[in-house]
Amino acid sequence: MTVTHDQASWFAQTFDQLVGNVAQAVVGKEHVVRLALTCMLSEGHLLLEDFPGTGKTQLARSIAGTVQGTNSRIQFTPDLLPSDVSGVTVYDQDKHEFTFHPGPIFATIVLADEINRASPKTQSALLEVMEEGRVTVDGTPHDVGDPFMVIATQNPIEQAGTYRLPEAQLDRFLMKTTLGYPDHEATMAVLADAKNRDRAAGLSPVVTSAVVGDMAALADEVHVDPAILAYVSRIAEESRRHPSVRLGLSVRGCLAFVRVAKTWALSQGRDHVIPDDVKLLAEPVMNHRLLLTAEAQFAEITVQQVIDQLLTQVPAPADRVAAP
Template identity: 80%
Template sequence: MTVTHDQAAWFTKTFEAMVSNVDKAVLGKEHVIRLALTCMLSEGHLLLEDFPGTGKTQLARALSSTVHGTNSRIQFTPDLLPSDVTGVTIYDPNSKTFEFHKGPIFATIVLADEINRASPKTQSALLEVMEEAKVTVDGTRHEVGEPFMVIATQNPIEQAGTYRLPEAQLDRFLMKTSLGYPDHDATVRVLRDAKTRDRTKALEPVVTSQVILDMAELADEVHVDDAILDYVSRIAEESRRHVSVRLGLSVRGCLAFIRCAKTWAIGQGRTHVIPDDIKLLAQPVLNHRLLVTAEAQFAGIDVDQVITQILGEVAPPTERVA
């Protein structure tokens, strides 16, 4: 199916309505909001890593409030068990049968707050559901439903008593980004309305779960020229042989790149992906997938610098492949 200009216009209009709604709660962070919505409509999961008090939880709640579906919040702690996330089977003496009681993972949007504070066993339970969209309890599989998105947050400071997410598991997040502190004007706007404890309570849903599914299906049909596919492949190859990288971009990472680029392109009203889409999405798609060497870290080189170097070394296509 080829995406028509009318379909792209409808997608863009709906996308902008969602951005405007979330922006009422998360002030001055339009670009991050667009990234988060792109992640949702690409049927992926989002990892937010930032300092305390920058609005990570607020963003997740705002996204939940924008979609007319169910949402839940799981506060990850060291004593959290996998069954606290997925659910548990309990014997009912009246019916004399075992009944499955769903956990908080059964929701349209799940906020996993401070995911790095839970044990690796509990983290694995969550990451398994993220990958398969199913829960297996006592040999029985349970679908979590569609759409389904996990927004996980973690704090880069206060690492005592935390469990770092394994690098191989980080790849299961479609994007990783951060909010950062708001600019001066946005801060003043927040302070002016200090009496409002939670801005998300005033938000009304603007789309249904079915609309999210329709938009995701439409984004899948956006055209990607072979020249773009070649560009992404060359970026992956360069990342694997870069002198400062010990783990480069995987095939799953390349697929994530293309999925995000399609959604971003149609969100801008286009029916095709352009090289600038790849460049713009490189940081959120790649910065949790590339691992720099110890020598590079010692020299003060971080992942963002490496990504910038890779994009500078791999020339983007200038014309389409016939």
């Protein structure tokens, strides 16, 4: 199916409405909000590495409220068990049968706060649900519903007592970004409305959860020229050959690139992906997938510097990349 001009316009207009609604709660962070919504409409999950008090919970709650969905927050601690996330079956003495009690993972938007503080076993339970979209307890599968997105957070400070996410598990997050502190004007706006302790609570839904599914399906139909696919593939190949990189971009990472580029292009009202989409999304897609060598880290080379080098080394396609 080819995306029509009217469909592209509708998607872009609806996307802007979603962004505007969420931005009422997450002030001064429109680009991050766009990335988060792109991640949701690409049916992926988001990793936020940020300092405390920057609005991560507000982001999760406002997105859920905007799409008329539910939200839950799981505070990850070392003693958290997999059943605390997924749920457990309990014997009902009145009915003389086991009944499944769903855990907090059964929500539209799940905030996994400080995921690196939980044990690897609990982390794996969460990542399994993210990949499969369902929970299996005592041999019985339970779907978590659709749409479903996990926003996991990591604190870049206070690394004592944490369990670092392995690279193979990091790769399962579609994108990684950071909210950061708001600028002066945004901070002033928040302080002026200090009496409003929960900015996300007052948001009204813009679309239903069913519309989110329709938007995600439409984004899948965006045209991607073979030249763009070759561009993404060459970036991945060069990342694996880069002297400062020990682990380059995987095939899953390339698929993530294409998925988010389609959604981003459609959010701009286009029915096709252009090289600038790939360049703009390179950092959130690649910065948690590239593993630097010990020598590069010792030389204080950053992943962002490597990404910039890759985008400079690999020439972008100059041919026409619009939909036929």
